[in-house]
Amino acid sequence: MDIKTHWENVYTSKTPDAVSWYRPHLEMSLSLIDRAAGGASASIIDVGGGESTLVDDLLARGYQNITVLDISQTAIDVTRKRLKEAAERVHWITTDVTKADLAPSAYDVWHDRAVFHFLTSIEQRVAYVENVAHAVKTGGHVIVSTFGPEGPTRCSGLDVMRYDAESLHDQFGTRFRLVESSKELHHTPSGTTLQFLYCYCRVE
Ligand SMILES: C[S@@+](CC[C@H](N)C(=O)[O-])C[C@H]1O[C@@H](n2cnc3c(N)ncnc32)[C@H](O)[C@@H]1O
Numbered sequence: 001m002d003i004k005t006h007w008e009n010v011y012t013s014k015t016p017d018a019v020s021w022y023r024p025h026l027e028m029s030l031s032l033i034d035r036a037a038g039g040a041s042a043s044i045i046d047v048g049g050g051e052s053t054l055v056d057d058l059l060a061r062g063y064q065n066i067t068v069l070d071i072s073q074t075a076i077d078v079t080r081k082r083l084k085e086a087a088e089r090v091h092w093i094t095t096d097v098t099k100a101d102l103a104p105s106a107y108d109v110w111h112d113r114a115v116f117h118f119l120t121s122i123e124q125r126v127a128y129v130e131n132v133a134h135a136v137k138t139g140g141h142v143i144v145s146t147f148g149p150e151g152p153t154r155c156s157g158l159d160v161m162r163y164d165a166e167s168l169h170d171q172f173g174t175r176f177r178l179v180e181s182s183k184e185l186h187h188t189p190s191g192t193t194l195q196f197l198y199c200y201c202r203v204e
Contacts, residue, residue: 003096003118004071010156011074016051016082020155020188021114026054028184029113029143032200033058036141040064042108045135047097048115050075051082059086067091067107069100098127102135110135110142114196116171117146117160129172133203140203142176144168148183148197168199176201 001009016022037044040062046054049068058066066089070076073094080087093100097115110132119125132142147155147162154160163171165181184196 006156006158007070007072008074011051011072011078016078018189019051020190020192020194021050021186022052022189023186024053025057026052026113028182028196028198029054029111029145030057030061032143032180032198033109033111034061036109036143036200037063038108043067043106044109044111045069045102045107047110047112049079051078052113054111054113055079055090056083056086059083059089064089067093069093069095069097071096097131098124100131102131104134105137107136108140110140110144112143113145114147114155116144116168117151117162118155118158120159120161125171132172133175136203138203141179142172142201142203143198144172144201145184145196145198148195151195151197163197163199165197165199168197169201172201175204177204 041064043065045067047069049070055068068090076092076094119128147160149162149164151162169178178201180200182198186194186196
């Protein structure tokens with residue numbers, strides 16, 4: 001099964017709050033985005049936004065230039081429907097981030113929670129990082145959250161990579177200056193705990 005079909009199946013078979021990565025609000029992401037953005041006009045992309053409430057919360061905070069990218073059209077449709085008219089204030093892109101044709105230096109803030117760790121081949125990771133380097137402005141900010149060293153080895157039926165701050169930063173290289181990293185214990189809707197790692201980098 002190809003990756004797009006996999007994710008369409010996930011989102012057609014589960015409600016938004018039934019997936020293991022669900023939280024009512026992505027507090028850690030919001031806090032880092034608020035610090036990185038430096039104002040409501042910042043151009044922010046949420047990569048692999050899925051059906052998360054991050055876009056709702058960014059709109060509620062007054063951000064005016066938000067893009068949500070996801071490989072799943074189903075996830076994007078569900079989120080757009082939930083937002084009603086407010087969805088018209090968001091740019092929506094349905095594509096595989098490793099193949100995305102993004103505008104150069106388009107974003108001040110790149111946010112990814114729980115997407116990069118699904119890239120298990122070096123080719124996918126190189127393509128992803130090339131896209132970040134291409135699409136984020138110099139002086140911009142990159143917030144990437146993956147499973148941490150004690151996180152699971154599989155998620156949603158797929159193999160995943162686990163990272164600590166050093167190994168995740170190594171994937172991006174020296175143009176990305178690591179500003180901060182932290183770990184978060186996420187409590188899933190089914191009652192288990194998943195360790196996430198957040199890295200916050202600045203593009204030099
Ligand atoms: C584990 S979910 C995380 C969703 C959301 N970021 C959150 O934290 O609630 C992973 C998301 O990444 C999307 N995704 C997976 N691989 C992708 C890819 N190569 N390109 C774009 N989106 C992808 C999936 O459709 C899914 O919505």
